[in-house]
Amino acid sequence: MQYSNRNLKNWKNKKGFTLVELLIAVLISGIVIIEIYNFFNYQQRNYALQDQLVEVQQNLRVGMDALSRDLRPIGYGVPSATSPSAIEKITAATEKSITFLANLSDVHTELTNDYDPAALSPNDSILYVNSSNGFANGNIIYVTDGTKWDQATITSVSGPLGTLTISAPLANPYSVGSTVHVVSTVTYTIDTTDKELTRKIDSGSAQPVCNNLDYLQFKYYDTNNNIIANPSPYKNVSLDDIQRISVRKISMLLIGKTSRQEKGHSESGTYEDGTSYSDGYHRTRAESDVMLRNLAF
Template sequence: MTIRNNKGGFTLIELLIAMAISTVVMTAIYSAYRSQLKSHITQQKVVEMQQNARAAMFVMEREIKMSGYDPDRSQDTEITVADNNTITFTVSAISDGIDNDGDGDIDTADSDGGEVQTITYSLGGQDLQRNGAVVAENIQVLDFIYLDENRNLLGPTPLDTDNRDLIRSIQITLIARSGENVAVMMMKHTDNKTYNNQQGDALLVNPNDSFRRVILTADVKCRNLGLN
């Protein structure tokens, strides 16, 4: 009887080598996947932060621009509070979507049923608030600078009545950050920047944390102030 040697199999050493190569390949694939995932999550958080801040600034800028609006000069519309992170102003309502005088028509600002609206923007914790309702979350800094018709700085804040009557433009600075907590899967980052307002005053100095931040500024001309 003839016994044949089967040489078609793998030796133990060959199997171990194959397993080692597979482990290296799988580790590389996982590392690449994890890196891509971190990059995606980071970009997603940054985009959300930017959109949140821009939407908040757009709404705030649009309404502050209307401060003192009173088309028929019949209402005492003005800025009533002018502090460094709080502003309160009144406008003759553009339209609140309500038939205030009961004539069957939605009232506009120049109708008899038009109301005077009081609007306050302030920072509550990490939330930008409009009349106490949250407009945007994760807003770390809100800063207002008040200027007269010659672009001179008005102060100190809060402004008194005489200085409030001189306001013709307002510089707004808003600093938002990427969430309440830093996501575990975000790319590593340390924020050592200094954030200034448009006058060069430091609002946030070297936070030394892992949050991403965006700073937005606006220079709002209050075209209705000084007309009454």
């Protein structure tokens, strides 16, 4: 086939991209794509981090709310009578755990009949009360008339206006109007293996309150706001019975950390108990004080 000079000339005048231009265009496109990828990757990582930080803050809020709610009424419902003995309202206190007595659910009632174990036999395991609402089998109760007290365990409830059957007769007689409170033994501590704040009631198992907890600290103060024990470093604290009786305020510190380490991030430090850390976790803290309103008398 013959091509005319005119067609050849037109073909030679066709404009296009040279190989160098194409390579430059590909390079620029690659750079743009990489930057776009890096931008979205940064956004994704930042979003994931913020999500983790929010989770940590929520966990700490849940833990602090639970502690404040349960520690504030320490001693509520526990008889102040000293016969047969004074009752310790805080039974154990360290820098990382506390065990105490309180009527957390505010379940209480009064006797509507006089109770005399000698005169009531064989029905000396029944308490007649003006309300049995809220009481349940297995509850530990304290009965007091202001001068003496007895402890018992409920085995049966009939009501709402009825009776409480207890596991064994009370040791002392009580008159109409004597109070009956459900009192729980509560323990808060940190599970250092699972990194959880746990709560244990009576003989039940410890239940997690919040997770991703890296550090828990309790400090105890007397009525003059003097710290009761303050070793340095702050560890191996264990209040004796005299010190526990003098507690009027508790300071709480929770430090949580993210569930995953962030690549390229580094944190290091030393907690007040001397424990050091150096890793890629993000940490945040929550602090609060609680006044023990039922221990002021």
